[in-house]
Amino acid sequence: MKISIQELENTTSKSLEIHFDEKIDGLNCVTPIVSDLTILSLGDFIEIKGNVKGTLMLECDLCLKEFEYKLDICIDEMFAKNALIEDYGQETELKEGQFVTDLEGADEIDIYDLLYQSVILNLPNKKVCGINCNGDKFLKEENLSDPRMDVFKNIKIQEI
Secondary structure (H helix, E strand, C coil): CEEEHHHHHHCCCCEEEEEEEECCCCCCECCCEEEEEEEEEECCEEEEEEEEEEEEEEECCCCCCEEEEEEEEEEEEEEECCCCHHHCCCCCCCCCCCCCEECCCCCEEEHHHHHHHHHHHCCCCCCCCCCCCCHHHHHHCHHHCCHHHHHHCCCCCCCC
16 A cells, blocks of 8 residues: 555645554465554655554464554654755764654655664564463473584583
8 A cells, every 4th residue: 555645735634544454465464453543744744643453463483373462552653755865975873753754755655664764673572471371391391402503412501
């Protein structure tokens, strides 16, 4: 789903309301990703705000079992219609609220890609199926022994 910047500019309120309700390729979706977005033209910038909900199937980092992960994230993205590179000739530290995606003169915004990136960036760093996960028990089982690791069983460390 792509939104035309020209279509946005031609509206009287300079805003669009978008409803997204489908599964996203590359994500193991249990339910469709549902999002209601408000797209607002602010002169040289475009702001997209909204909420994203859905359920994904993730793999636990501890026990390697699949579990359902409920998503509920807020999106607040800014896009620059024209290139910003002239404004930042040298290195500049970005502070909160200063991250802006440069459209580099593009005439549309890919909402599908925006939602994919937002979901990926909001996944937990360590995916754990639950507070009582017995992943350590699973990983210590004999049948998961990797023969390549046998070389480390007989290492002796000498104290200096």
